[in-house]
Amino acid sequence: MSRRIPWTLVVLLLALTIPWFGSRYYTFLATQIAILSLFAVSYNLLLGTTGLVSFGHAAYFGLGAYATGLLMKELNVPFLLALLAGGLLPAAFAGVFGYFCVRLTKIYFSMLTLAFAQIVWAICFQWNEVTGGDQGISAIPYPELGWIGAIPGLGGFRTGDHFYFACVVLVILCIWVLGRITDSPFGRLLTTIRENPERASFIGVDVRRYELAAFAIAGGFAGVSGALFGIFNRGVFADFMFWPKSAEVLIMTILGGMNYFWGPVAGTIMMVVLNQQITSYTEYWPLVLGTILLVLLFAFPGGLMGALDAGAKRLRGQKTGGGDA
Amino acid sequence: MLDIDNVTKTFSGFTAVSGVSLTVEKQQIAAVIGPNGAGKSTFFNMITGHLTPDSGAIRLNGRDITGIAPHKICGAGMGRSFQRTNIFPKLTVFDNVQAAYLAHRGKGGNFWSPAERFYRDETEALLRSIGLWEQRESIGGVMSYGAQKQLELGLALASDPALLLLDEPTAGMSATETHEAIRLLERIAGERELTLLFTEHDMEVVFSIAQKIAVLHQGRKIAEGTPAEVRADPEVRRIYLGHH
Numbered sequence: 001m002s003r004r005i006p007w008t009l010v011v012l013l014l015a016l017t018i019p020w021f022g023s024r025y026y027t028f029l030a031t032q033i034a035i036l037s038l039f040a041v042s043y044n045l046l047l048g049t050t051g052l053v054s055f056g057h058a059a060y061f062g063l064g065a066y067a068t069g070l071l072m073k074e075l076n077v078p079f080l081l082a083l084l085a086g087g088l089l090p091a092a093f094a095g096v097f098g099y100f101c102v103r104l105t106k107i108y109f110s111m112l113t114l115a116f117a118q119i120v121w122a123i124c125f126q127w128n129e130v131t132g133g134d135q136g137i138s139a140i141p142y143p144e145l146g147w148i149g150a151i152p153g154l155g156g157f158r159t160g161d162h163f164y165f166a167c168v169v170l171v172i173l174c175i176w177v178l179g180r181i182t183d184s185p186f187g188r189l190l191t192t193i194r195e196n197p198e199r200a201s202f203i204g205v206d207v208r209r210y211e212l213a214a215f216a217i218a219g220g221f222a223g224v225s226g227a228l229f230g231i232f233n234r235g236v237f238a239d240f241m242f243w244p245k246s247a248e249v250l251i252m253t254i255l256g257g258m259n260y261f262w263g264p265v266a267g268t269i270m271m272v273v274l275n276q277q278i279t280s281y282t283e284y285w286p287l288v289l290g291t292i293l294l295v296l297l298f299a300f301p302g303g304l305m306g307a308l309d310a311g312a313k314r315l316r317g318q319k320t321g322g323g324d325a
Numbered sequence: 326m327l328d329i330d331n332v333t334k335t336f337s338g339f340t341a342v343s344g345v346s347l348t349v350e351k352q353q354i355a356a357v358i359g360p361n362g363a364g365k366s367t368f369f370n371m372i373t374g375h376l377t378p379d380s381g382a383i384r385l386n387g388r389d390i391t392g393i394a395p396h397k398i399c400g401a402g403m404g405r406s407f408q409r410t411n412i413f414p415k416l417t418v419f420d421n422v423q424a425a426y427l428a429h430r431g432k433g434g435n436f437w438s439p440a441e442r443f444y445r446d447e448t449e450a451l452l453r454s455i456g457l458w459e460q461r462e463s464i465g466g467v468m469s470y471g472a473q474k475q476l477e478l479g480l481a482l483a484s485d486p487a488l489l490l491l492d493e494p495t496a497g498m499s500a501t502e503t504h505e506a507i508r509l510l511e512r513i514a515g516e517r518e519l520t521l522l523f524t525e526h527d528m529e530v531v532f533s534i535a536q537k538i539a540v541l542h543q544g545r546k547i548a549e550g551t552p553a554e555v556r557a558d559p560e561v562r563r564i565y566l567g568h569h
């Protein structure tokens with residue numbers, strides 16, 4: 001406990017250096033990673049912390065994207081206000097859907113989350129007047145971030161870099177909040193539910209209520225992530241909430257290591273980079289990506305962070321062992 | 326203190342507990358005994374809200390708690406352990422007990438402060454009193470069976486229960502472990518002025534500690550009384566002592 005590293009700060013500082021490489025492509029990738037990291041970390045509040053497997057997390061990502069996109073485009077609502085709505089609306093939806101989902105357990109819970117997500121997807125796909133149906137919403141205005149360029153030392157960056165800076169700060173802020181929640185008494189009791197719901201109920205935990213709260217919080221932060229993604233993507237489409245997107249966040253989280261708070265971030269970096277690399281080499285990328293993911297999942301059952309952790313422990317063990325000899 | 330009136334539970338046609346009544350007085354040590362499959366765990370699960378009786382009523386200090394959710398019954402001053410050891414296997418011993426304090430003292434609505442700061446002293450005192458302080462950093466699920474049973478007792482005690490229900494607290498233990506566990510229970514019950522209701526399939530364990538014993542057989546209560554009375558009961562002798 002003595003040598004606790006402020007990881008949030010470390011990640012923030014590292015992430016902020018990316019635009020200095022001066023590559024439009026790096027900033028593009030890093031923006032995607034930052035935004036999807038929040039999606040995955042929010043998901044892990046359910047998967048890793050509470051032990052709930054949701055197959056419908058993309059619904060809240062998509063709802064956030066639609067809410068913020070529409071508010072900014074149709075009503076000229078300022079960016080931060082629209083972003084707030086992009087968190088609150090999905091949280092409210094997650095509260096309502098979750099109310100029913102937490103009444104079920106295990107695979108039945110998962111199937112119901114999927115069912116709700118598919119309903120939301122179908123509605124957004126059909127409702128031309130509001131969501132643009134299968135055309136989606138395009139030309140979402142970029143937030144006015146020119147003031148970032150006026151900060152000393154940040155002159156000379158492109159608009160894309162400004163948006164990246166804003167994303168990194170907002171995402172890290174959200175991840176920091178999720179970290180506080182995970183480490184709080186509430187979060188600790190979520191882990192008792194993951195470990196043993198029957199026992200949790202008999203230390204006095206109202207299991208369904210806690211699960212519902214976690215579901216709504218996770219939905220809200222997924223919404224913020226989706227909202228940022230819609231702006232980044234300059235458009236919001238129904239496939240944001242289609243089931244493969246929910247599968248993707250599940251895979252990223254497991255790949256990175258769901259037992260580690262930063263695991264989902266590692267998984268997101270891995271997934272985004274792999275995706276980009278492979279698409280540029282071969283047209284069979286889904287097959288190649290799938291194969292690589294399978295191998296990784298088998299090679300590192302604890303995810304990337306699990307493998308790093310084990311490696312670090314071995315190194316430390318060897319060092320002390322060598323010192324004694 | 327605990328008043329169980331004529332409870333029955335049927336599982337798809339099979340009656341596991343049939344019209345059983347039992348009263349436990351304040352600070353009494355009472356036991357429910359019976360061979361495996363007699364319905365002891367089912368009986369317990371109805372008292373703690375994990376199962377709802379088909380008929381009958383359960384009152385705790387005069388308040389009807391029949392069919393209420395487990396977390397509410399826990400909040401009303403009842404603690405329990407489970408027959409199949411039931412802890413948080415991947416958390417440390419310390420975190421197990423601390424979580425029970427967090428839950429019971431209503432800290433679950435705190436989304437912001439670090440959990441590790443709360444109830445450190447209480448957790449330490451409790452772990453010392455049940456003899457697990459040395460193992461506080463151990464992961465619960467990898468400890469010995471006896472230690473896990475002790476930890477489960479700790480989880481139950483963290484909710485400051487007035488009434489403690491223990492489902493076969495010594496099941497699977499060696500003779501020495503059993504002896505120690507019973508001494509521990511006696512001491513804790515005395516120190517905390519607990520009312521204790523526990524189940525056992527081994528009669529000898531029970532006679533040394535219980536003041537009142539009820540005997541279940543095939544879902545029915547066939548005898549009730551002091552250890553001496555139960556030991557002398559012809560039907561109990563027929564069912565039990567025939568085996569010994």
Ligand SMILES: Nc1ncnc2c1ncn2[C@@H]1O[C@H](COP(=O)(O)OP(=O)(O)O)[C@@H](O)[C@H]1O
Nearest residue numbers: 336339341359360361362363364365366367368
């Ligand atoms: N959930 C259940 N569904 C069906 N039958 C059950 C269930 N729980 C217990 N039983 C049956 O009820 C009887 C009593 O079980 P139990 O209460 O566990 O006995 P004991 O704890 O005395 O060994 C057994 O025959 C068992 O098979």
Ligand SMILES: [Mg+2]
Nearest residue numbers: 365366367408
């Ligand atoms: Mg039993």
